[in-house]
Amino acid sequence: MGPLFLVKLLIPISLFKLRWAMVRMRFAVILPGGAYKTENLILSKQLGCTDVIGHGPSLIQGSEVWEHGDLLQLKRHVESHGLRLEVLEDGPRIEKIIYNLPGREEQLESFCKSLENLGKAGIKVIKPQHMPPVPNAIWRTETDKLTRGGATSTAFDYELVKNVAPTSKFGTYQEEDIWKNMAYFLENVVPTAEDAGVVITFHPDDPPISPIQGFPRILRSVEAFDRLLSLVRSDYVGICFCQGCFAEMGVDVPAAIRHFGAKGKIFFAHFRNVKGTVHSPGGFQEIFHDDPSGQVDMYEAMKAYYEVGFQGPMRPDHAPKMQYDEILGGHSGYYLLGKVFAIGYMVGLAQAIEKQGLGSSKAS
Numbered sequence: 001m002g003p004l005f006l007v008k009l010l011i012p013i014s015l016f017k018l019r020w021a022m023v024r025m026r027f028a029v030i031l032p033g034g035a036y037k038t039e040n041l042i043l044s045k046q047l048g049c050t051d052v053i054g055h056g057p058s059l060i061q062g063s064e065v066w067e068h069g070d071l072l073q074l075k076r077h078v079e080s081h082g083l084r085l086e087v088l089e090d091g092p093r094i095e096k097i098i099y100n101l102p103g104r105e106e107q108l109e110s111f112c113k114s115l116e117n118l119g120k121a122g123i124k125v126i127k128p129q130h131m132p133p134v135p136n137a138i139w140r141t142e143t144d145k146l147t148r149g150g151a152t153s154t155a156f157d158y159e160l161v162k163n164v165a166p167t168s169k170f171g172t173y174q175e176e177d178i179w180k181n182m183a184y185f186l187e188n189v190v191p192t193a194e195d196a197g198v199v200i201t202f203h204p205d206d207p208p209i210s211p212i213q214g215f216p217r218i219l220r221s222v223e224a225f226d227r228l229l230s231l232v233r234s235d236y237v238g239i240c241f242c243q244g245c246f247a248e249m250g251v252d253v254p255a256a257i258r259h260f261g262a263k264g265k266i267f268f269a270h271f272r273n274v275k276g277t278v279h280s281p282g283g284f285q286e287i288f289h290d291d292p293s294g295q296v297d298m299y300e301a302m303k304a305y306y307e308v309g310f311q312g313p314m315r316p317d318h319a320p321k322m323q324y325d326e327i328l329g330g331h332s333g334y335y336l337l338g339k340v341f342a343i344g345y346m347v348g349l350a351q352a353i354e355k356q357g358l359g360s361s362k363a364s
């Protein structure tokens with residue numbers, strides 16, 4: 001082996017390591033009291049977060065347009081605490097479009113105006129709510145199920161809700177109706193999203209099983225997301241990768257991260273784990289992020305984000321309610337101590353992976 005050969009061999013390896021070394025994971029956390037509460041921004045910074053994954057401005061009744069000034073104010077407020085605000089956990093309302101209700105044309109127009117305002121304000125990613133327009137869009141059958149050491153968390157068992165009567169407030173829907181409406185939505189908004197530079201992402205239906213209350217829940221598998229991404233092919237349509245929901249589906253989560261991440265389709269992530277799936281007897285329960293009894297190997301999941309060069313922020317999703325959380329306040333999945341513990345665990349996983357120069361398998 002001559003010296004030239006060695007140089008040729010070493011250059012690609014060192015470039016590879018350099019690439020990994022340069023990727024730093026971006027973290028955010030949603031704490032009780034809301035994303036923009038000053039004390040929460042200070043605590044987020046103290047916890048090592050880089051980002052806020054926020055929500056849209058509050059609106060006066062009758063208005064659906066997100067105004068440029070209101071968005072800019074939120075962004076400046078976050079930035080004044082040394083954090084970034086580029087990703088929102090919600091989006092302008094779309095239920096009239098997705099469920100074909102009266103006023104859908106006006107809603108489309110408002111949505112497009114909001115996209116322009118978001119782009120002008122420097123907000124790059126949104127996640128409109130496509131789940132059924134009922135108060136309990138996210139269904140759980142238990143909110144305080146016991147987990148480690150007497151902490152409690154939410155759980156879902158389809159057996160208990162599969163015979164719940166359809167809601168009477170809306171029409172009846174077939175799955176293909178929702179797909180058709182979703183295509184109609186994307187065809188009408190993606191050109192504006194592209195001009196504005198704002199990515200529209202979707203979160204899986206939670207729980208990913210159908211129907212509930214008569215509503216089809218279409219985003220409940222890897223294949224469904226493949227179909228979603230093929231409705232209108234654009235760099236401005238993507239996924240909020242909720243690990244918890246993909247775990248609830250019973251799929252191989254690190255493989256799903258690689259599948260969508262390699263295509264550049266994951267724009268932000270919810271880092272979470274569950275025990276059981278929607279298909280298991282008894283359903284699933286949300287658990288501590290580090291609980292080894294979960295569906296997902298969390299180290300492998302974190303590593304997969306690095307492997308695909310994921311560049312968005314991630315946040316712990318729902319976490320158990322712990323001792324003292326009753327006093328500190330919050331609500332199911334969003335109590336303080338569970339989140340603080342989760343983000344510490346995530347930062348630890350990330351540092352371990354970064355320190356290894358990302359996995360010997362890639363670099364050797």
Ligand SMILES: [Mn+2]
Nearest residue numbers: 242244270317
């Ligand atoms: Mn989620």
